Amino acid sequence: MTEAPRDNGIPTRTGPLAGLVVLDITRVVAGPFCSMLFADLGATVIKVEHPDEPDYARTFPPFVGDEGEQLSAFFTQFNRNKLGITLNLKSPGGSALLKKLVRRADILVENFRPGTMDKLGLGYEVLRQENAKLIYTAISGYGRTGPNASKPAYDNTGQAAGGLWSMNGYPDRPPVRVGTIIGDLAASLYAAIGTLAALREADKTGLGQIVDVSQQDSVLTLTENAVVRYTAKKEVASPLGNEHPFVRPYGQFPCKDGYVFFGGYTDKFWAITCALFGEPDMAVDPAIDTMEKRFDPAVAEAKVYPLLNRWFSHYTKAELEDMAGDKVPLSAIKTIAEVVEDPHIAARNMILNVPIAGKLIGMFGLPIKLSGAVEEAPQAAPAPGEHNDLILAELAGLSLQEVSELKTGGAI
Incomplete structure (x- = not known):
């Protein structure tokens, strides 16, 4: 997937999703991982960050580089192959710019608490007036509907509220969280699947829709037999350590x-x-x-x-x-050291060398292997606002003078 110029001057990646434009208004992992999958598959993903408060995953270790340039490998892993702009969505100028960009986009992904985008005047009902075909993908802790929709949430919220935490660990000890951010990751995966399904529908009908994905819902589907054990037999799953509920040795x-x-x-x-x-x-x-x-x-x-x-x-x-x-x-x-050095993992191209701070750092690759696609070198994650001039000129039709004025006014 090499960088190649588009007709409008914006670099794009070759691949099955080449030509799609994705606005990524997400932070940390539940969202950035979803849009990373689109970028790896060839979409033009535009990472949107606040000019004064960029994605705080940029502050997460490990860091690469010298004292003058310390960049987060964690952030890079989930934001490779993207372009970067800054928008202050609370400002009139920033809000107006997002609407202009939506007219040229296929997908928008956000992971704010439900209602936040509406308060900014940028909810789906507003944005669909700019682009009826827009796929609006929203990832949140509890989803956009239901009595808990407005509650704040993190990955651990999904693990706790989805039942997985209560099942993990050993029977004689308190429950243990799964040792990775499984709620964030699962929600991102379901969001990617749902977005592509909605995109297919939009191609047939010309109309977009909301893709509503909850961390709690996503975690619930990872509990294997626990739901049917309860609904069928009223058995409540509990920690089993390394045992399996109905097969041994396993x-x-x-x-x-x-x-x-x-x-x-x-x-x-x-x-x-x-x-x-x-x-x-x-x-x-x-x-x-x-x-x-x-x-x-x-x-x-x-x-x-x-x-x-x-x-x-x-x-x-x-x-x-x-x-x-x-x-x-x-x-x-x-x-993890043995996995990274595993010859089979290497044969599957599952450790990618991604540029960061002048070095190449190994990161997990794309597990989706398509026979018709050629995997090529990944691109670095963008700096905050790195592509402001290019994106705003090509997709929003702004002159460099207009971009400069917006920056001075705090809109970007």
Whole structure:
């Protein structure tokens, strides 16, 4: 996806979404990750920030560069391949400029608390008058409707309110949050899917719509069997540690240099595993010869887990993967260092070298692999307002003098 000039002078990236213009009025991750996916797939994404209060993710570590230029790798990871402008949406000039840009945009993504854009006079009902085909994607903690819609929220809010937090951890300890911002990430993924669906609809009807995505809703869909366990049997999911609610063995097991995941719970995989480790008779041992018997907690503790612990204790993670990974579901539980250095990850082009502060820093790549697309070098995240002159001239039709006056007046 190389940079190439558009007819109007704005650089664009080649790819399946080339030609789409996205206004990204979001901060931190729930929103920037969504628009990053569009940018990676070729859309022209314009990062909109307040001139005096840019995205505070720019202050998040780790930082790259010398003392004179310390740039956030965290911010860059979620804002690569974008162009950057500044707009003060509270000012009449900034508000008017956004409306002009909306006329040339296909998608607008925002992650303010519901009602904020309306208070600014820039809600969907206003913006659709500028562009009837506009897709207005709104990501928030609780969504745009319902009694909790106006509440503030963060990722942990989604994990807590969506039920995931209550299920995570160990049964004899308090619940534990998932060790990443899963609410922000899931909401961004659903927002990207919903936006593309709405875009498809707009291509058919000529009319845009609101894409309303809630962190709570998104997290709820990640709870696997918990909802139907409750609605069908009134069972309330609780922390299980590394256990699974209805299959065993399926979890973490120690080995010589760490831990592996082993999920050979079916009769087929159990028999293969017993043979691999030189004890094929264990596959027909009447105490553990069926999935149902192996799932019984007492049987698992007394018979299954001691076998696996004994077998695995003689080998390293790599040795276990080599001997069994092609035959049964067994994989090393890798550190992030091991994942980044994994040859398979490299073969999938999942670590991209993104320019930042004069260096190339590895960041996660795009997991969507399209046979018709060529992945090329990513571009750096923009500085605040870096492309003001270009974007406002080409998409809003302003002269450099007008842009300068708007800057002096605090609109940009």
